[in-house]
Amino acid sequence: MDLILEGVQKAFALIVSLDSEVMEVVLLTLQISGSATFISLFLGMSTGTVIALNDFRGKRFVVSIINTGMGLPPVVVGLFVAILLWRSGPLGFLGILYTPVAMVIAQAIIATPIIAGITLAAMQNLPDKLRLQILALGATRAQMVRLLMKEARLPLLAAVMAGFGGVVSEIGASIMVGGNIKGYTRVLTTATVGETGRGNFDTAIALGIILLVLAFIINYFLTSVQQRERN
Amino acid sequence: MTHKPLLELRGLVVRRGAATVLDLDELALREGEIMALIGPNGAGKTTLLHSILGLIPVDRGSILFKGESIAEYAYRHLYRRRFAMVFQEPLLFSSSVYGNIVSGLKIRGISRNEVKKRAAEEMRRFAISHLADRQSRALSGGEAQRTSLARAFAVRPEVLLLDEPFASLDAITRESITRDLERAIRETGTSVIIATHDRDEALRLADRISVMQGGKIIQTGPPAQVMERPASEFVAGFVGTETILAGEVKTLLNGTFTVMVQGFEVELAGEACRGEYVTFCVKPESIVISRNSRGSMSARNRFRGRVTRITALRPYTRVHLDCGFPLTAWITPHSVREMNIAEGDSVEASFKATAVHVIRRGARRDS
Amino acid sequence: MKNMRGFMHAVCAVILVAALAAVPGCGKKTELILATTTSTQDSGLLDVLLPEFQKKTGIMVKTIAVGSGQAMAMGERGEADVLLVHSPDAEKKFMEGGFGSSYKLVMHNDFIMVGPADDPAKLKGEKSSIEAFKKLAASGAMFMSRGDKSGTHSKELKLWKDAKIDPEKQKWYQSTSLGMGDTLKVASEKKAYTLADRGTYLALKKNLGLEILVEGDEALKNIYHVISINAGKFPKVNKDGAEKFVDFIVSKEVQETIGKFGVDKYGSPLFFPDALKK
Numbered sequence: 001m002d003l004i005l006e007g008v009q010k011a012f013a014l015i016v017s018l019d020s021e022v023m024e025v026v027l028l029t030l031q032i033s034g035s036a037t038f039i040s041l042f043l044g045m046s047t048g049t050v051i052a053l054n055d056f057r058g059k060r061f062v063v064s065i066i067n068t069g070m071g072l073p074p075v076v077v078g079l080f081v082a083i084l085l086w087r088s089g090p091l092g093f094l095g096i097l098y099t100p101v102a103m104v105i106a107q108a109i110i111a112t113p114i115i116a117g118i119t120l121a122a123m124q125n126l127p128d129k130l131r132l133q134i135l136a137l138g139a140t141r142a143q144m145v146r147l148l149m150k151e152a153r154l155p156l157l158a159a160v161m162a163g164f165g166g167v168v169s170e171i172g173a174s175i176m177v178g179g180n181i182k183g184y185t186r187v188l189t190t191a192t193v194g195e196t197g198r199g200n201f202d203t204a205i206a207l208g209i210i211l212l213v214l215a216f217i218i219n220y221f222l223t224s225v226q227q228r229e230r231n
Numbered sequence: 232m233t234h235k236p237l238l239e240l241r242g243l244v245v246r247r248g249a250a251t252v253l254d255l256d257e258l259a260l261r262e263g264e265i266m267a268l269i270g271p272n273g274a275g276k277t278t279l280l281h282s283i284l285g286l287i288p289v290d291r292g293s294i295l296f297k298g299e300s301i302a303e304y305a306y307r308h309l310y311r312r313r314f315a316m317v318f319q320e321p322l323l324f325s326s327s328v329y330g331n332i333v334s335g336l337k338i339r340g341i342s343r344n345e346v347k348k349r350a351a352e353e354m355r356r357f358a359i360s361h362l363a364d365r366q367s368r369a370l371s372g373g374e375a376q377r378t379s380l381a382r383a384f385a386v387r388p389e390v391l392l393l394d395e396p397f398a399s400l401d402a403i404t405r406e407s408i409t410r411d412l413e414r415a416i417r418e419t420g421t422s423v424i425i426a427t428h429d430r431d432e433a434l435r436l437a438d439r440i441s442v443m444q445g446g447k448i449i450q451t452g453p454p455a456q457v458m459e460r461p462a463s464e465f466v467a468g469f470v471g472t473e474t475i476l477a478g479e480v481k482t483l484l485n486g487t488f489t490v491m492v493q494g495f496e497v498e499l500a501g502e503a504c505r506g507e508y509v510t511f512c513v514k515p516e517s518i519v520i521s522r523n524s525r526g527s528m529s530a531r532n533r534f535r536g537r538v539t540r541i542t543a544l545r546p547y548t549r550v551h552l553d554c555g556f557p558l559t560a561w562i563t564p565h566s567v568r569e570m571n572i573a574e575g576d577s578v579e580a581s582f583k584a585t586a587v588h589v590i591r592r593g594a595r596r597d598s
Numbered sequence: 599m600k601n602m603r604g605f606m607h608a609v610c611a612v613i614l615v616a617a618l619a620a621v622p623g624c625g626k627k628t629e630l631i632l633a634t635t636t637s638t639q640d641s642g643l644l645d646v647l648l649p650e651f652q653k654k655t656g657i658m659v660k661t662i663a664v665g666s667g668q669a670m671a672m673g674e675r676g677e678a679d680v681l682l683v684h685s686p687d688a689e690k691k692f693m694e695g696g697f698g699s700s701y702k703l704v705m706h707n708d709f710i711m712v713g714p715a716d717d718p719a720k721l722k723g724e725k726s727s728i729e730a731f732k733k734l735a736a737s738g739a740m741f742m743s744r745g746d747k748s749g750t751h752s753k754e755l756k757l758w759k760d761a762k763i764d765p766e767k768q769k770w771y772q773s774t775s776l777g778m779g780d781t782l783k784v785a786s787e788k789k790a791y792t793l794a795d796r797g798t799y800l801a802l803k804k805n806l807g808l809e810i811l812v813e814g815d816e817a818l819k820n821i822y823h824v825i826s827i828n829a830g831k832f833p834k835v836n837k838d839g840a841e842k843f844v845d846f847i848v849s850k851e852v853q854e855t856i857g858k859f860g861v862d863k864y865g866s867p868l869f870f871p872d873a874l875k876k
Contacts, residue, residue: 087834088675095834097677098631098660132286133322137335138312138386147334151325179662182645197779198640198801 004205011206022203026210029187032100032178033168036107040163044112045156048119049145053131066120069113074106078173081106085177098179103187106173111163118162122155123148154226161222165215188214236295237262237422238283238390243292245278245446253278253446255292260390260422267433267454268426269469270443276426279443280392283424284311296390312339315388319395321375323367328359328378331367335386353381356415373404377411384415391416393425397432409435430471434458442466459514460588467512467590473549473559474513480505487531487584493556498531500584503591510590517586518560520550520578522570530581534558538576541567552580630659630839633670633678635749636777637707638822639663641797641868643859650855651846657839665748665777673697673825676832680840681825682847684749687756689823698825699837700844705856705869706821709753711812712782712799713739713791721791721811730812731761738770740790744781745773753820754793760817782806795820797860797868821872824848848873 014022051062083089085097096102126148134144149156171189178185180194188211195204236259245253253275260266268276281287283294285307294301296313304310315335323331332353336346354360357377362370370378376396383391396412397405413436416423427433433440434454441451442462450462461467467475478490480503488503489496490511503509519530536554543549547561550572558580572578638644639661648659662669662678666685672678674697682704683689693701711730713721719737724730734741743765744751758765765771772790774781778798785792786806799810812818826844829837846852853871860868 086675086677087832088677092834095629098662127320127322129318129320130322132281133316133318135286135308136284136311136314136316136318136392137338137382138308138314139338140306140308143308143338147324179660181660181662184658184660194640197636197777198642201805 007202007205008209010202011209014203014206015210019206022206022210024183025186025188025191025207028100028183028185029168029189029214032103032174032185032187033107033164036104036167037111037160037164039104039108040111040115041160043108044115044117044159044163045119045149047112048116048159049123049149051116052120052123053145053148063120066113066117070117072110072113073172074110074170074174075172075176077106077109078176081109081173082176097177098181098185100178100185102177103174103185106177107167107170110170110173111167114166115159115163118155118159119152122152122159125155126151157222157225161218165218168214169211235262236260237264237297238424239295239298240279240283241293241295243279243282243294244290245275245282245287246290251446253282255279255448258441258448258451260424263420263422265416265423265425265436265438267437267440268424268443269428269430269433269440271428271469274443275446276443277394278446280316280394280424280426283390283392284314284316312386313389314392315383315386315390316392316394317376317379317383317396319398321367321370321372321379323370323375323378323382325367327364327366328354328370328374329363331378332381332385335382339386349385349387353385356384356418357381357411371404372400373408376400376408380408380412380415384419384421387419388421391421391423393423393427395427396425397429398427405432412436430469440470442469444469461512461590463590464510467510467588473515473561474518474557475510476513476556477508477510480507480509495534495555497587498584499587499589501589503589507591512588512590513558513582514586514588515549515559515561516547518558518562518580518582520552520560520562520566520570520572520580522572522576522578530583532584533579533581535577535579538572538574538578541572541574552578554580628657630657630680630836630843631662631672631678632659632680632682632843633662633664633668633672634682635666635669635684636663636779637684637750637795637798638682640777640779641801641860643797643856643869646855646859647847647852650852651843654846655839655842657836657842659843665744665746666752667747667749670697673827676827676835679827679836680843681827682822683825684820684822685752686821686823688752689825692825696831697828699828699830700824700826700841702824702844702848703872704822704824704847705853705871705873706819707796707869708813709750709793709818709820710796710799710810711791711818712785712794712806712808713811714789714807715809717809717811719791724812725815727757727812727815727817728761731757731763734791735761735763735765735768735770740770740772740788741765742781742785742788742790742792743771743773744778744792745775746777748778749820750778750793750795753818757793757817782808800860800864800866800868822869850874 051059081102082097084091085094085102086092130151131144134147139147169189171193174187175190178190180186180190188207192204192207195207238260240255240258243253243255244251268279270276282289285301301310324334329350332350333346336349354363357380359374359377359381362374367375397408400408409432425436437454439451440454440457441448442457444465450457450466458470461470464475476492478492481489481491481496483505487498487500489498490509499511534554536552536558538550539553540551541548548564548567550560550562552558552560560580644661652658666683666688669681669683670688670692673681673692692698711721711727719734719739721730721733724733743754774784778794779802781792782794782799782802786808824844824847826840827835829835853873856869856871857867
């Protein structure tokens with residue numbers, strides 16, 4: 001119990017004093033997971049929208065794959081990305097293993113199906129006739145997609161948050177392709193594990209608290225937008 | 232009103248799987264005309280409206296707008312922008328009433344000032360100016376459908392397509408919106424095709440009625456003509472001809488003939504052959520009901536019967552009679568009170584030979 | 599909703615800029631992958647040494663902290679440029695396989711046997727590690743093994759072998775498959791014995807209910823070597839950088855740093871420099 005109290009105390013001191021090591025980790029986390037989410041946003045939303053708005057053979061199969069992908073174990077993603085990026089692997093010539101780029105790639109692979117899946121569901125939940133109404137208003141296909149996305153904006157926002165939440169809190173892939181290199185690929189989750197391993201529980205707790213606060217801010221923002229929409 | 236058709240459909244066929252859901256020989260809408268498509272659910276009204284807008288693929292046939300085929304348009308949205316459509320559900324966007332009304336204009340890239348001007352105009356027209364900032368989900372059904380209509384009128388369509396726009400509204404709301412719609416159409420001179428299964432709505436709004444059944448148009452004509460001279464039993468039933476009877480032609484007279492209906496002889500005006508089976512409708516508003524026989528009446532057909540049911544049907548009261556065969560009459564509530572009739576009473580019903588429309592079997596009458 | 603859109607645009611812009619900033623030059627020659635054991639990383643020694651190395655050479659070292667076994671496996675595939683490991687038998691095989699180029703002694707720390715304060719197996723005071731292992735097996739007190747093919751794990755297996763005991767499948771023998779720090783914590787929670795490196799134990803000591811029971815035996819010495827990977831075998835290896843790192847870590851200056859490391863914090867050094875002894 002003392003350990004926890006002491007840890008929390010020290011953690012707050014680290015946060016309030018903007019400890020440079022902690023801030024570095026936070027910034028890297030936001031950069032890496034933010035970029036990954038941003039990329040997934042494009043890939044996931046366009047994939048989800050295209051699948052939702054078109055009927056084609058094997059649609060059910062594709063949707064099942066995406067739904068399975070929503071639960072991709074990060075460690076498995078990390079393993080495959082690492083194998084691909086090994087110097088001896090097919091993409092070894094890129095030389096990006098143990099770099100933030102590799103982490104962005106792995107996290108984007110984790111987040112894309114999440115965002116695609118939620119987008120797909122959100123678009124399919126819109127009334128079918130809304131599409132006809134939008135076309136009847138003289139919309140081009142691009143305008144139609146834009147209007148439909150606007151209609152589904154709340155679930156789409158949730159998709160972004162779920163994607164970001166998923167990658168910011170995962171560790172398996174990050175540590176495998178990033179390597180937890182200090183000041184370079186060390187993010188909140190890998191640092192928390194690392195600091196725990198080194199017995200620096202206060203720093204570990206501080207990082208944990210920051211991760212929680214980050215999650216809270218995201219959810220608070222989401223909820224306030226939703227509430228505003230409802231009123 | 233010019234005679235050149237604004238919109239012309241020829242040989243239109245739409246299939247869904249193996250079923251043919253639309254099969255039209257020809258349909259033309261003149262400029263400024265209001266046409267009502269009536270028919271039961273599944274008759275193909277919605278399919279027809281959707282194919283006019285190019286929302287569904289057409290298997291065969293052509294759609295010409297001002298003599299130009301849809302196929303000639305490089306971009307279908309440019310064709311659609313000459314139309315507007317209102318569906319049974321309001322299908323509003325989740326934004327304000329104002330935001331909804333301007334959506335069609337924004338899609339067309341119309342200037343900001345013009346957008347504001349038109350929105351104000353349409354909100355006034357449909358009496359929703361006070362709701363401009365209200366979110367669409369907070370609207371009542373009537374307010375929502377008014378918004379949807381305002382959105383459609385805002386784009387100044389050359390043809391307005393209405394797909395049962397009032398079907399899900401209560402009677403009072405429907406009445407007031409219909410009135411505003413009627414005025415809006417008159418003020419703007421918009422050409423309209425309205426699909427409805429409400430006969431009264433069709434009668435009230437339309438210059439011409441097309442009756443649909445099983446994907447086909449089975450009769451087209453001015454409302455009075457369709458009502459009084461339905462082309463088939465189906466049309467008669469659908470447009471609300473209440474009493475439809477059938478029998479064998481017994482005797483031929485000069486300009487009239489008699490038919491045996493369940494043992495009763497009924498005299499009808501028109502042509503027929505002896506021994507032919509005919510179907511005929513007795514217009515309910517032409518049936519006169521009295522407590523006692525009134526010899527002075529010129530009506531040839533008089534039957535005594537029992538009142539089986541009395542229901543209110545504004546502005547009439549509907550009286551169902553059993554005269555050995557069923558007969559339905561519409562009389563004014565005033566007469567009901569005056570005669571003091573009640574269910575179970577014995578009364579006499581009379582109608583003239585000319586108050587009957589004869590449908591000769593096999594014959595098809597298009598106007 | 600309009601404010602909202604502006605906000606989203608701003609967020610997107612920030613994320614995009616951040617993303618670009620995060621993408622570094624993927625320079626080959628300015629980076630070095632060092633595969634090492636968790637003990638060097640967790641002790642904090644590398645945090646002291648590596649910035650120094652970068653300042654001198656401009657080479658950024660990417661430390662991948664894994665067990666000695668995995669570190670050497672990375673070396674065998676050419677996935678690392680240089681290794682800092684402590685598994686002498688495996689190292690010998692590694693060098694014989696032609697995977698390494700330079701191979702130099704760097705330092706040592708020592709292993710210790712730790713266990714609960716009440717010491718049910720009565721190991722305290724035992725000088726010989728092999729005798730201690732025999733006593734432990736006889737007593738049936740619980741032992742936590744790393745079980746992760748790390749240097750510590752292979753040292754432990756060697757000690758069991760020398761004591762002629764096969765601990766596998768024994769009820770009192772459990773394997774964590776975790777790093778040293780975690781294994782120590784598990785042992786502490788379960789009141790079990792374990793074999794640990796002194797550095798990690800000292801770092802975590804205040805949070806553990808474990809005491810040093812056996813220490814100082816020659817057999818408990820934990821010797822670290824630096825190995826540069828054979829660039830002839832793996833052309834992608836940063837040969838130049840690896841050799842610079844080898845030279846750096848055995849240099850007089852660095853060896854002195856190693857010898858002083860940890861004194862201020864734990865009162866005794868965690869590692870003993872060996873490179874200049876011979």
